[in-house]
Amino acid sequence: MNYYNAAPPKNTGDLNYFTLSLIMQGIAINDANQVNESLLLYLDFYKRVLIPAEDYWDTDEEFIADAAVALANLAQYRGIEITAEHDLMPPQLIR
Numbered sequence: 001m002n003y004y005n006a007a008p009p010k011n012t013g014d015l016n017y018f019t020l021s022l023i024m025q026g027i028a029i030n031d032a033n034q035v036n037e038s039l040l041l042y043l044d045f046y047k048r049v050l051i052p053a054e055d056y057w058d059t060d061e062e063f064i065a066d067a068a069v070a071l072a073n074l075a076q077y078r079g080i081e082i083t084a085e086h087d088l089m090p091p092q093l094i095r
Contacts (some may be wrong), residue, residue, distance in 0.1 A: 004061055011081045013052055019045050023071045035072075039084040047088060069093045 009015045019042040026034030046065045056062045064090040071084045072094050082094055 008030045012049055016050065020067060020071070023068075023075075027075045027078055027080065029088065030078065032075075032083075035080050036082065036084040039072060039082070039089070040086065043084070043086040043088050044065060063088070064093070065089055076088055078091065 009018045019038060022038035023035055023056060026032075026038055043065055046068070050056065051062055054061070060066075063087075068086075068089045070088060073082070075092060076082050083092070
């Protein structure tokens with residue numbers, strides 16, 4: 001993570017991996033603030049970059065960021081309160 005913090009990624013694949021890694025790191029160290037901020041960072045990236053780049057138009061992926069939902073559920077299972085709200089991560093899917 002220190003490598004990425006020193007030189008944030010610039011291409012789509014690396015940025016996707018970086019944002020997901022931030023969420024997973026927050027879960028691993030039980031840091032609710034990092035998890036929630038990283039979820040919002042990932043969801044913004046997903047909406048701005050991944051949907052158009054991967055041509056997710058008219059698919060389920062246009063409306064739900066499944067990786068974010070899965071990681072939010074994992075965080076919640078580990079006792080981390082999910083406060084991040086985004087239209088791509090419906091609260092009904094976070095249990």
